[in-house]
Amino acid sequence: MHSLVDGSQFIDLSLWSITFLFLVGFVGGLVSGFIGSGGAFVLTPGMMSLGVPGTVAVASNMCHKFPKALVGAYKRYKYGQVDIKLGLVMAASAILGVQVGIKIQNMILSKWGAVGSDLYVSLSFVLVLVVVGGYVFYDAWKTAKSGGEEKVTKIAVWLQSINLPPMIHFKKANITISLWFTIPVGFATGLLAATIAVGGFVGVPGMIYVMGVSSLIASASELVIAFVMGFGGSVNWAAHGMVDIRLTLIILGGSLLGVQLGAIGTTYVKENMIKIVMGTIMLIVAVSRGLCVPKYLSQLGLVSVSEVTTDFLSKVSFICMCIALMTGAVIILVSMWRGTRAAKLAESAAYQAANA
Template sequence: MEAVNFLDLNATTVFLLFLVGFIGGMVSGFIGSGGAFVLTPAMMSLGAPAVIAVASNMAHKFPKALVASIKRNKYGQVDIKLGLIMGIFAEIGVFVGKEFMTNIRNNFGDTGTDLYVSVVFIVVLALVGGYVLRDAFRCKREGGDVEGAEHITPRLAKWVQSINIPGTMMRFHSIGGKRVSVLFIAPLGFATGLLAASIAVGGFIGVPAMMYVLGVPALMASATELVVAFVMGMGGSLFYAWEGFVDIRLAMIILAGSLFGVQIGAIGTTYVRDYTVKMIMGMIMIIVLFSRLFEMPVYLSDLDLISTISEGTSSLLSNISFGTLALALLSGAFAILAALLKGIKQHKKQQADAEYAASVAES
């Protein structure tokens, strides 16, 4: 088996990892995906093999997810029961995904895992990101921009909520106290864990699944996913550490930055509406997709699956990939901060108007 290649750290790399962790944490606290869909490509762009990036991401994710879930639970956004149930089934998926990843590395080396992770990223980001963006625009057109607009339950979720399978039904407050069969939750949790162990991103499935299959509002789905991330991240870290793939240095540096960023992201959710969360989530996904796309020819060439490309071309494609990733990080951070500041401004204005109206009524 190929030796484990850990990333060489210097002052610049440590700073970049901390910065990436901060922005990734902000994204995590805001959309509940764990932020790994920007963190994994970032570590790969800095030189970490995909399997190390995935394993180290899972190690840093579960304490961060715990902090974020506690923070958002204070705002009443977390369905703990749903998160724990999905997390149990996700843990099974994590174990299967870890075995799949290590088998790819044993047969094709680190480049094989780089290619696999990139292909999965591109496919999942295109499907989920495109769907989430489309739904965000639909939500805004149908009243998502109106204060207090009612959550619209998708047709699929209405059908799932209508199915009664005796002995498997459980009630969840995140869907208005309605009951859903555990038999629907089990495959969603398993798929979330499988994807998390393969590319360190379970929120791609977890958050949309809760929104569109179970009918959970976007804010609560993103918050509840943090509970799932905590459960499966803790187990996945142990599974990967047993194989020697966890780089605790990367995990701790990213975690240090994430713990600051996640607080800002979590606070931001209290000032925005569902469609804003979806819009930012979809935007970041599509930009990261192109980042991975530029690296594909490099991996294919290294595995002799296409004609060998020159070192200069390879370096150029890698630089473009890193620049695109940086654009995704900065765009996501700017969008979240802008939404937060706009929300705070509107909240203060509403408070001032209410105080003025109260004073007029008294006089």
């Protein structure tokens, strides 16, 4: 297999671009370590805005994603949050979803061209993120109001009660469920990963609401799925010579710091916080992608929008994505700081009581 890009397509790196990629890598890593996914939706357009060709941006992003997921999964495994079996079972069906997702993409690409593909991606973003993100946010808000203790959904309890062989027991997640109910969740994760590059936006809520896994275990096990899928994808992209290792290493420099901080953060907050962060990010990203829709519709000739307006909307869309990531990061850091403070106060109270 030969390289599909020549050397001239790889950009020259300036101090500004290095700093930008490092910081976005750090914040993306922080969010990934906490909710199991995220960051990719800003990094790919971010790199493209620096002049990196789309395919190289996707390839370099994916090549940084799997080692980041590996480090995050290892860290959270040490905290007893990862169900490896769950992650691997889900990843197996997610790979199938990715293949189908790529086929759909190619079909749309050949029929409606690059603009049609972009429109399909944006509409998928908006539809999935509004529906799933809206529900996650609503559930998080409801749970927070009722004391912050998560409850297993009725649908998960019902699915767990159906004895449809082969039944699989996931020890860490503490659930027993038929394999047939895990496949659609994994498949949807892969399908979304191939479409919008963030499969976790369906994978984590799917594990929580459909399978009855706790937010903490779901978000940690999502990192295993991300590792498996990212590794497979990276090998594929690298075999085509698409990976710009410089970009990958700069992002990795920031994201390995962030992912560990995010993983540490999960030990200080209530499980519901994972849903709050995820729901918030998903809804803001949905708005961001929604702003891109007029541009693609105009390019397809379905509506007429001036170029100035579409350019403006594209810029606002990118800013919105950055805001989504930053909002997630701020919520994580603030809740982590509060959790650390509460733990310190508790320790000092125990110490004082012991010495009284």
